Amino acid sequence: MGMAAAESQFHVLAVDDSLIDRKLIERLLKTSSYQVTTVDSGSKALEFLGLSETDESNPSTPSVSPNNHHQEVEVNLVITDYCMPGMTGYDLLKKIKESSSLRNIPVVIMSSENVPSRINRCLEEGAEEFFLKPVRLSDLNKLKPHMKKTKLKDQKQGTSEKLENSEVQQLQPQQQIQNDLQGVPKSQDPQPESESHLEQQQQSLQQANNNKRKTIEQGLSPETDRTRPRYSGIATVV
Amino acid sequence: MEVGQMQRQWLDYTRSLFLEGFLDAQFMQLQQLQDENNPDFVVEVVSLFFQDSERLLKDLTFALDQNAVDFKKVDAHVHQLKGSSSSIGAQRVKNACIDFRNFCEEQNIDACLRCLQQVKEEYCLVKNKLETLFRLEQQIVAVGGSIPLVEPTQMSF
Structure with a gap:
C-alpha cells in the first residue's frame, strides 16, 4: 500500500489534440496510478511547464522565462502525440530538451503512424520511448523506469528527502517485476x-x-x- | 427475461461484433479501463467518437464537393477519423479510412467519393451495433445485474 502512495507521486503531463485520445490516455495513466494533467497543445504544455514562448524567434538563446527555476507543479514525464496542428510533438520534444530547466524531464512520443524515420528522429532528439497508437496498458509499464531516473537525478541535486528517495530506489527491481506481471492480461491462453x-x-x-x-x-x-x-x-x- | 439470460445475450452480441470485425481488441481495452469509479467510461468515449465522426463526415462531404478539391484537407480529415476509430476499436471504419487515404494521395476524386460512401456506411453500421450493445447493458443494469467481464480468449482475434 505504501508503494501505491509512492507511485501516485509521479505526475504525468499528457499532450494530445484529440479529445478522445486525451480521455483515453488519462484513464490509462490513472489506472496505472499516476497523477495526470492533460492539455490539448504543445504550447499549453510549455505554459504548464513554466516555459515562456516569448523568445521563440531566437531559438539560440535559452528560451526560458526569468524566474523559472522550477515549474510550480513537478512533472515527472511528458507523453505527447506526434501529429498536432501548430506545434508538433517533435517540436515540443525539442523545446523541452533545449531548455536547461526542463531537459531532465523524460519525453515519450505517441503516433498512429509507424514511420521509421520519424521514430528515429524522435529518439535521436532524446525521446525515451515511441508508442504506437492506440496506446495500451501494457505500453505504460515502460514509463516507470524513466520516471525513477529523474527522481534519482533530482535527488543528487537536492539535499532533503534523501531517505525517502533511496527507499524508492531500493524498491525498484521488485516493483518492476510486479508491474510487468500486471501488464499481462490475466486471462490469456495458457500457452505451452x-x-x-x-x-x-x-x-x-x-x-x-x-x-x-x-x-x-x-x-x-x-x-x-x-x-x-x-x-x-x-x-x-x- | 431473467438476468442470466440477458447477460448471455449481451455476451453473444459482443462476440458477434468481434467476429464480424466491427470491433477489435482496442474496444476491449476500453472495457478494461471501465471500473466502478468510471462506470460510464466506454459510453463516454464512444459518444465522443460519434460526435467527432459526424462532424468529420460532414466536413469530408463538403470538402469533396468543391470544384477544386483540396486533397490535403481531405486527407487531414480522414487522418483524424482514422485516429478516433482506431482509438475506440471501430476496426471496419478504420480500415475504410486507410483505403481512403491511399486515394487521397493519388488525388483520385472518384475513388475518394466511393471511399467516403464506404466510410459512412461502416460508421452507420458500427454506430447501430454499439447503440444496441449499450441498450442491452442498460437493460441488464436496470434489473440490478452487472455487465459480464469479457475474457479476451472468448473472442477470437
Missing part, C-alpha cells in the same frame, strides 16, 4: 511453457530486439499489416 521458453531463447539470441527496434521493423511492412496479436499470443511476447 516449453514453447514460450523456446521463443525466449530465440529472442535472446537476437538481443537487439528492444521495443524501439521492433517498432521500426514493423514499419517496414504496410500499415494494414499492423495486426499485432495483442491478447492471443501475448504469453510468448516477452
Whole structure:
C-alpha cells in the first residue's frame, strides 16, 4: 500500500489534440496510478511547464522565462502525440530538451503512424520511448523506469528527502517485476511453457530486439499489416 | 427475461461484433479501463467518437464537393477519423479510412467519393451495433445485474 502512495507521486503531463485520445490516455495513466494533467497543445504544455514562448524567434538563446527555476507543479514525464496542428510533438520534444530547466524531464512520443524515420528522429532528439497508437496498458509499464531516473537525478541535486528517495530506489527491481506481471492480461491462453521458453531463447539470441527496434521493423511492412496479436499470443511476447 | 439470460445475450452480441470485425481488441481495452469509479467510461468515449465522426463526415462531404478539391484537407480529415476509430476499436471504419487515404494521395476524386460512401456506411453500421450493445447493458443494469467481464480468449482475434 505504501508503494501505491509512492507511485501516485509521479505526475504525468499528457499532450494530445484529440479529445478522445486525451480521455483515453488519462484513464490509462490513472489506472496505472499516476497523477495526470492533460492539455490539448504543445504550447499549453510549455505554459504548464513554466516555459515562456516569448523568445521563440531566437531559438539560440535559452528560451526560458526569468524566474523559472522550477515549474510550480513537478512533472515527472511528458507523453505527447506526434501529429498536432501548430506545434508538433517533435517540436515540443525539442523545446523541452533545449531548455536547461526542463531537459531532465523524460519525453515519450505517441503516433498512429509507424514511420521509421520519424521514430528515429524522435529518439535521436532524446525521446525515451515511441508508442504506437492506440496506446495500451501494457505500453505504460515502460514509463516507470524513466520516471525513477529523474527522481534519482533530482535527488543528487537536492539535499532533503534523501531517505525517502533511496527507499524508492531500493524498491525498484521488485516493483518492476510486479508491474510487468500486471501488464499481462490475466486471462490469456495458457500457452505451452516449453514453447514460450523456446521463443525466449530465440529472442535472446537476437538481443537487439528492444521495443524501439521492433517498432521500426514493423514499419517496414504496410500499415494494414499492423495486426499485432495483442491478447492471443501475448504469453510468448516477452 | 431473467438476468442470466440477458447477460448471455449481451455476451453473444459482443462476440458477434468481434467476429464480424466491427470491433477489435482496442474496444476491449476500453472495457478494461471501465471500473466502478468510471462506470460510464466506454459510453463516454464512444459518444465522443460519434460526435467527432459526424462532424468529420460532414466536413469530408463538403470538402469533396468543391470544384477544386483540396486533397490535403481531405486527407487531414480522414487522418483524424482514422485516429478516433482506431482509438475506440471501430476496426471496419478504420480500415475504410486507410483505403481512403491511399486515394487521397493519388488525388483520385472518384475513388475518394466511393471511399467516403464506404466510410459512412461502416460508421452507420458500427454506430447501430454499439447503440444496441449499450441498450442491452442498460437493460441488464436496470434489473440490478452487472455487465459480464469479457475474457479476451472468448473472442477470437
